[in-house]
Amino acid sequence: MARRQETNTPVARQLSVQAVIDAFLERGSITRARLAEITGLSKQTMSEVVRDLVAEGWLRESGQETGSVGRRAVIYEFQESACYVLGVDLGGVTLRVAVAALNGNVIVEDVEETDRRGGIYVIDQISTLVGRMFARSGVNRRSVRMGVIAVSGIHQQSTGAILAASNISGVADIDFAGILSERLQLPLFIENAVDMATRGERWRGGARNVDNFVFIGHGAGIGMGAVIDGKLVKGRRGAIGEIAFLPIGANPFDPRNFAVGTLEAEVGAAAMVRKFEGYGGATGASVRDIFAALDEGSVAADMVVEETARLVALAVASIAAILDPELLIMGGQIGVHPAMIERVRRFLPRCSPIVMRIESATLGPRAQLIGALGAGIELTCGQLFGTPLAPYPLRPRP
Structure with missing residues (x-):
């Protein structure tokens, strides 16, 4: 397959190629007549671009349009193997x-x-x-x-x-x-x-058609991704979303929390296990064991999940005050659990007047x-x- 030589392509021609490729990647199979309607290109320009893309191996003929009288239009599709x-x-x-x-x-x-x-x-x-x-x-x-x-x-x-x-x-x-x-x-x-x-949930998951949302991944640690006005934001050093370092849950001036972050030190998987044992739960339990114990009515597990959800709700309230998202998606081994989501939903109105939807990640792992x-x-x-x-x-x- 020929590599595109974009540096030698005139600007107008390049824009035409972009429009055609965009249409095929979005819509799949298209006739040239329909392609002209979608892109707004003249039939001559569109035909030339399609011809070149077929020759280069990006497009291929996939059949003919059925159900029409007279000459049937050729259907083109994107060549996946390109x-x-x-x-x-x-x-x-x-x-x-x-x-x-x-x-x-x-x-x-x-x-x-x-x-x-x-x-x-x-x-x-x-x-x-x-x-x-x-x-x-x-x-x-x-x-x-x-x-x-x-x-x-x-x-x-x-x-x-x-x-x-x-x-x-x-x-x-x-x-x-x-x-x-x-x-x-x-x-x-x-x-x-x-x-x-965050990108995955925006593209193929629960945040499709949502231009302002945050994703919180809560498992061994805790972190956040944010899409604002349809764009994934990162910041100068890519550190937007490092909510593990929010000064919530413990003493933020304690240098022992500098390695993992003050919030993460209190809500991460290791913290939940430590607290579960401290409240009388089984030694050596995992997060999965804690949620299983919660289903069985364990008081220690209930205390751990309740306290963790309360701190996460405080973090969410802080995020909401700054970013004002429409939707919060909770993912990760801890964040995706229905008991955690239910309790964060319950705690959030008690610490913030800002309303947002809270949903579970749909793409899972x-x-x-x-x-x-x-x-x-x-x-x-x-x-x-x-x-x-x-x-x-x-x-x-x-």
Whole structure:
């Protein structure tokens, strides 16, 4: 397949290509007559662009329109095999990997437990898993344009290391991005996991058609992603959403809370387990055990969930006062639990007059992976066609 030479394309022609590709990625199969209506291009310009895109391997004929009298119009569709993106969700417990076409269709997906040894072992694991997926699906490695990795940490551009990834060891000590990029022979972008979950919910989840919302991922830690006026906001250093450091729940001047954050130190999974044991619950319990005990009427579990939800509600009230979102989506192992959502809903009106909907994440544990694929599609379309084509990571299909 020919690579687009966007730097040599006149501006008007490039805009025409963008409009045509955008229409196909949004709507699927289209006749040239319908395409002219959608894009507003002249039939001559539109026909020339379609002809070139067919020759380059981006579009193909998929049949003819039925039910009409006279000459039947040819139907064209986007050629999925023309270009793919790789998405990776690297969690401390689970590794999820997928390959998708530019129209968003997932071609192949796999999941396995993350190698607990971390570091270079995780790089080996990702490289091996991706290779197996390519072989199983028949995806041509050369057609994969780039990859996006969602990880709970901060990518240090100067060294390639991933900092503050407390759930994966060894990734702060090596050029993680550089080594993995060389192994996969792909340019890679490292993105924050909660930001990617936010993208995923906006694109294919419960926040479709919502231009102002926040996503809170609450599990081992707690973090937030925010879409304001239809755009994912990050801030100067990408630190928007680091609500783990809100001065809520404990003494914010205690340096012992600087590593994980004052709020996270009181509402994260480790904090819930610590409190459960302190209130008389079983030693060595997990968060899952705490919620199971709650269902069985455990007083200790009820106290832990109640206190955690109260602190989360205070954090939500702070977020609402600053961002005024229409919707809050709660995700993560803790945040998605119905008991936690119900109690946050109950506590919020007691500490804030600002009204918002609170809903559970609909994509579950796949939210970060779907968001990573969406980000890869946006970046790839920007490189190939001169536009990020924002509908794909941030706007649902019609």
